[in-house]
Amino acid sequence: MPITYLDNAASSWPKPPEVKLAMAEVIEDYAANPGRGGHTLAMRAGKVLFQTRAQLSRLFGITNPNDLFFYMNATQALNQAIKGFLQPGDHVVTSFIEHNSVRRPLEYLRRTKGVQISYVQPREDQLFYTADFVKEIRPSTKLIVVSHASNVTGVILPIEEIGSEAGKRNISFLVDASQTAGVVPIDVEKMGIDMLAFPGHKGLYGPQGTGGLYVRNTIDLEPLIHGGTGSQSESVDQPVARPDRYESGTVNTVGLAGLLAGVTFVLEKGTEQIFQHEWKLAKRTMDGLKEISGVEIYGPDIDVERVGVVSFNIKGVDATEVSFILDQEYGIATRSGYHCSPLGHQAVGTEKRGAIRASFGMFNTEEDAQKLIQAIEEISAAYAAGEA
Numbered sequence: 001m002p003i004t005y006l007d008n009a010a011s012s013w014p015k016p017p018e019v020k021l022a023m024a025e026v027i028e029d030y031a032a033n034p035g036r037g038g039h040t041l042a043m044r045a046g047k048v049l050f051q052t053r054a055q056l057s058r059l060f061g062i063t064n065p066n067d068l069f070f071y072m073n074a075t076q077a078l079n080q081a082i083k084g085f086l087q088p089g090d091h092v093v094t095s096f097i098e099h100n101s102v103r104r105p106l107e108y109l110r111r112t113k114g115v116q117i118s119y120v121q122p123r124e125d126q127l128f129y130t131a132d133f134v135k136e137i138r139p140s141t142k143l144i145v146v147s148h149a150s151n152v153t154g155v156i157l158p159i160e161e162i163g164s165e166a167g168k169r170n171i172s173f174l175v176d177a178s179q180t181a182g183v184v185p186i187d188v189e190k191m192g193i194d195m196l197a198f199p200g201h202k203g204l205y206g207p208q209g210t211g212g213l214y215v216r217n218t219i220d221l222e223p224l225i226h227g228g229t230g231s232q233s234e235s236v237d238q239p240v241a242r243p244d245r246y247e248s249g250t251v252n253t254v255g256l257a258g259l260l261a262g263v264t265f266v267l268e269k270g271t272e273q274i275f276q277h278e279w280k281l282a283k284r285t286m287d288g289l290k291e292i293s294g295v296e297i298y299g300p301d302i303d304v305e306r307v308g309v310v311s312f313n314i315k316g317v318d319a320t321e322v323s324f325i326l327d328q329e330y331g332i333a334t335r336s337g338y339h340c341s342p343l344g345h346q347a348v349g350t351e352k353r354g355a356i357r358a359s360f361g362m363f364n365t366e367e368d369a370q371k372l373i374q375a376i377e378e379i380s381a382a383y384a385a386g387e388a
């Protein structure tokens, strides 16, 4: 049975063929340790890292590529930003739809360092408003951290406006671009973003095990990991020079070569075009699902632009069961459950049951959306008739 892959919000698949080729080339030709030797192969590996940093900087409007550090995923990047920045007693404003990769480090710091947290809720229309973030600001507010878009409802937050309000008050602004990097245009200068965490394996079409963090050069984070950097090895202290300060240990050269090919693919297509493609498929899916009796779709009004994420349930039917049937009987890969965002589910009233999530990527087609709608129609009818 051919697979219809609708789980791109977790990891994108398939990847552009260039990604596999670039990774195979490293393994076959030059998998030496970058930055740890002056020989030809080590230099070649180092050059790939440099090019990946440069392409990502182009995509995000980052002036100095050395302000961008590589990690294994968005979670590690977010941990470095949050735990490396906040001090005891600091106050943070964040949103109700944060992924656990933001919420858990924050709650950990609340327990261990007395960091205070305010969670901003979406309004009835499931949208977020800048004024609601501004209202939570206190004299002790040091950081605003928000997802650019929710992995549950697909809602896009007003990042540029929030960044501007944070900047006016000298509050640092951290954005989790897990659902938007490579999909929604991002310019760290224009949007007032001081720190940007992103995965390489979702909308940037790189492999798993890649991700990164941009940190404005006026912010000195405490490194979370200390160790060998291939530079200033005689010193017992972590180097101050970037990116070495934040990249101890051997990096994932194979993965980053793949990420370079992925980002290059994104730059060639253009994020505007990618967004329009994914939004069109999400809208097409919602238009079809809303006609099926008993189907509930979550998030903002279906005419409001969102990233390519559609969460829904069939009334009275377990989300995991539906996802299982989609996989086993229709070859459609979706994700069910809580999507690591319990508050996001609370916001839409699915905290007790979770939801089925279909998420689109650049390689999905209208046919894929139609296949899902048809399958949900059949599953829903079967349950209604008591056959399932």
Ligand SMILES: Cc1ncc(COP(=O)(O)O)c(C=O)c1O
Binding pocket: 009, 010, 072, 073, 074, 075, 076, 099, 101, 147, 149, 150, 151, 176, 178, 179, 198, 199, 200, 211
């Ligand atoms: C909004 C959001 N933040 C963070 C993450 C974590 O990303 P990673 O798996 O790369 O750590 C995800 C992954 O689904 C996400 O959707």
